[in-house]
Each structure stands twice: as C-alpha cells, then as structure tokens.
Amino acid sequence: MTEQTETVPPAHDVARDIVLEARGVSKHFRVRHNGGDLLARRQRAVHAVDDVSLQLRRGTVTALVGESGSGKSTVARLLAQLYPLTGGEIHLAGKAVKAGSGRSFRRYVRQVQLIFQDPFASLNPVHTVRYHLARSLKIHGRAGSGEAELEAGLTALLERVQLTPPQRFLDKFPHELSGGQRQRVAIARALGADPQVLLADEPVSMLDVSIRLGVLNLLKDLKDRLHLAILYITHDIASARYFADTTLVMYAGRIVEGGDSETVTQHPAHPYTQLLIASAPDPDRAVAPEEQQESGSGEPPSLIAPPAGCRFHPRCPRAMERCRTELPPRFDLDDGQWAACWLYADTTVTTEATGTKEATDK
Ligand code: SF4
Secondary structure, three states: OOOOOOOOOOOOOHHHHHHEEEEEEEEEEOOOOOOHHHHHHHEEEEEEEEEEEEEEEEOOOEEOOOOOOOOHHHHHHOOOOOOOOOOOOOOOEOEEEOOOHHHHHHHHHHHEEEEEEOHHHOOOOOOOOOHHHHHHHHHHOOOOOOOOHHHHHHHHHHOOOOOHHHHOOOOOHHOOOOOOOOOHHHHHHHHHHOOOOOEOOOOOOOHHHHHHHHHHHHHHHHHHHHHHHHEEEEHHHHHHHOOOOOOEEEEOOOEEEEEEHHHHOOOOOHHHHHHHHOOOOOOOOOHHHHHHHHOOOOOHHHHOOOOOOOOOOOOOOOHHHHOOOOOOOEEOOOHHOOOOOOHHHOOOOOOOOOEEEEEOOO
8 A cells, every 4th residue: 555645735825725616516305295286296306405615625624514404414425426416516626527437536536535424334344444444445546466565554544543553453343443443443444545535424423522522633633644625514513613724604505604613603694603603502602692692593494495585584583574585695704704694785795606706785
C-alpha cells in the first residue's frame, strides 16, 4: 500500500480549495399511493432535498445541521452518489460527475467516502478488522504486491485512527470492539481508499457521550494531517461550533442559513437557527434569553406537500404575509454569513442560481 500522505496545505486559493461542490441539487422520492386520480398519483413525491448548493474545501469541516427528517442525510447520500439526482449537479475538483461506471465515476467513488451513523451495521459481523481493511486496500488498488506490504498498510491504517498497538485489533470481530473502536475501524476503512472527502453522517450520535469527543478529535486530526474536506452531518448544533469551520443549517429540504460556525452558532440570523440554538443548552452562548424565547414551535412540515413560500412560516414567530407565498432567496449579511429569510430583505441579495448579486431595497 502507498502510505497515506500527510500533505502540506498549499497557499490559500479559495477556488482551488474547493474539492466537492453541489450546485442546485434536488432529490424527490416518488410516493406509492393508491387513492386519488391518475395525475395526482403521478405527482406525489417527497421533496427531500430542494435546490441545495454547498462547497466542501480542502482542510476544512463543514457542518450540515438540522432536525431529523430535514434532508441532511439525503444530501450526504447524494454527494456519495448513492441516489440519482432529481436536479442539479455535483462537481469534483471543478468537473461535473455523473453516476455510472466510467473511469471518472470510479475515481469519484474512491475520493468521496461516506461514514455511516451506525458503525455496527456498517461492519460485517462475521469478518474481522483485518478483512474489512484489507478489502478496502485491495478494492482501491492500495494493497501492494505482497503480504508484507499489505500488513504494513493495515498497520498504518489502524495507527492513523489511533487503534494501537494494531496487532491487538487486527483479528478482532466487530462485536469484540467498543462502539468508538468500531467507528474508528469504519473510518480506517474509508481511509483505505485514500480519499479527499469524508462524508460523516452523524458519526458520533450512536456512541456513548464519553467517547464522542475522542472520535470528533480524530476526524479533526485527519482534517489537519491529511488535509481532507469533511462534511459533518449532525442534529447537534453545539458540536458544530466546536468541530466545524463552516456551518450550514437545513430545514425541510432547504439550506436556510450559512456562515462560519462561530458566527452562525453565536449570532444566528434565521429564526429556525435561533430555534435550534434555543433548544441546545450552551452556557457560553451570546444570545440573550429573551432572544432565545423568540423561537418557533410545532413540527416540521410534510415534505409531500411542503408549505408555499418560506417552508418555516407555519412555525415562525416572525412570519409576515409575504413569507406565506414568496420563497425567500439567500440574503448576504456581514462576515460571510447569509440567511434565506425575508427579515433581511433590505440587505444585498445573492441569486443562488446564477451567483450574481443585485441590490434590493424592499
Ligand atoms: Fe420567518 Fe418569514 Fe424569515 Fe421564513 S422568511 S424564517 S417565515 S420571517
């Protein structure tokens, strides 16, 4: 196996730093339904993800935060090309990639690795750690030419995820490991492909609280040492502040706010982000209690027939008339923060589809 290389971050170049990009990505799932007329049956679909654009940069963690059912895990699966897109494009290193079997798609699958929430389910219980890791190295052509090289590769992977001494773990079965150790093996298996991107779908939510920090610190270490781009999917906005450079907030299939993690978590602009923050206790929070109380209530909407206008309007304590009919575009705020909310209509608006800017005075 070729030793996983620790790369030195290149001189800052924002465009070149973008490894993976979603442009206006949508995913609608058809719903089976026997009632109603033929046309209604054809048109029923779950709008799981609508018009999502995001960029993952080398050496950074981007958190995608939202309640369960908000579509964030679907975004991870779309980026991993496990589902075909309903609309939009995915670009790897600036080039559009389509699911298929060609060389560029095989390269994509190697470079973009998904880590699942449940490490026990993602590892085959009848196979050892050695089997899982050796298989990854072989599939991705990194096993070397002999037993000694393969053994060195296995050892390097386990050391990389801090399971040491490696000989203690190589011949264990998943049930002989703790949850945290299993997740480390799942991460090592992903590293076997020598990826540029890790898509971590709630990687610590099924682990004991006491070991979550260790796994997050490991991912942070990999980001720094291997200069990986990491998408961190979570419902825990407090962990996004600790772990992610950038935070994006998702509600009912759409991204509603984004910016650097410190700003988004300490000065949330979108009423939904304020609701999330208010329900996640944090003694360091800068938001005053009276602001926290201005949160919404109720349940997320059905994504089969999502509300018109702003999807958050049925729960939003600050909803206005236009919120019920007009979809808010993305409004740029200070320091790179933005929010898709009509409260900021007197700032500058960025048209997401084209990236062009126009001044508004509404
Ligand atoms: Fe609330 Fe309107 Fe903003 Fe939506 S657009 S979050 S309904 S104020």
